[in-house]
Amino acid sequence: MRENIKTLRPQIAAIETEQIQTPIEQFHHEVLRPILKFQNEIILAIFLSEINRFKIDLGKYSPKGKKEKIQSTLQKNQKLRTLLIGIVIALFELEELNFYHQQQSEINKRISSMMEERIVSQLA
Numbered sequence: 001m002r003e004n005i006k007t008l009r010p011q012i013a014a015i016e017t018e019q020i021q022t023p024i025e026q027f028h029h030e031v032l033r034p035i036l037k038f039q040n041e042i043i044l045a046i047f048l049s050e051i052n053r054f055k056i057d058l059g060k061y062s063p064k065g066k067k068e069k070i071q072s073t074l075q076k077n078q079k080l081r082t083l084l085i086g087i088v089i090a091l092f093e094l095e096e097l098n099f100y101h102q103q104q105s106e107i108n109k110r111i112s113s114m115m116e117e118r119i120v121s122q123l124a
Contacts, residue, residue, distance in 0.1 A: 005093055009034035024103055027096070028110055035091045036114050043084055047073075047119055050080050058123060066124040074116050085111050 012033050036043070051058065051073060058066050074081055088111050092100060100107050 005091055008038060008091070010037050012037060023099070024106055024110075027099060027103075027107065031092070031096050032088065032107070032110060032114060035088050036111075036118060038091070039087050040118060042087060043115060044119065044122060046084065046087070047080070048123075050077065063124050067120050070120050070123060071116060074112065074119070081112060084115055088115075 012029075047070075054073075056069065056073070058069060061069055074084075085108055089097070089100065
């Protein structure tokens with residue numbers, strides 16, 4: 001059943017293969033981007049639920065203020081960040097999970113950065 005997990009991921013227009021220079025860049029484009037796109041609604045819903053729980057009203061902020069508040073929330077709220085990273089990792093295949101464990105710190109940074117960009121682009 002786990003072998004079918006890739007079929008759930010949306011197709012994303014590929015970048016030029018000459019631009020992909022390292023295995024981590026390949027992982028970024030072939031694994032992380034499709035999973036983040038697939039999980040976008042869930043990630044956004046969880047983020048909105050969390051800011052509502054803390055009674056944060058993004059509507060009262062300027063676009064720049066919204067961006068800063070979103071970034072601040074994601075950076076300071078370790079539980080939220082861990083949950084959101086877990087939502088991505090849950091859709092890894094075993095081989096991808098093994099690669100993740102070898103590069104965990106770098107991949108977590110990439111996941112966090114990509115999630116932040118997605119949330120900001122939709123809410124700010």
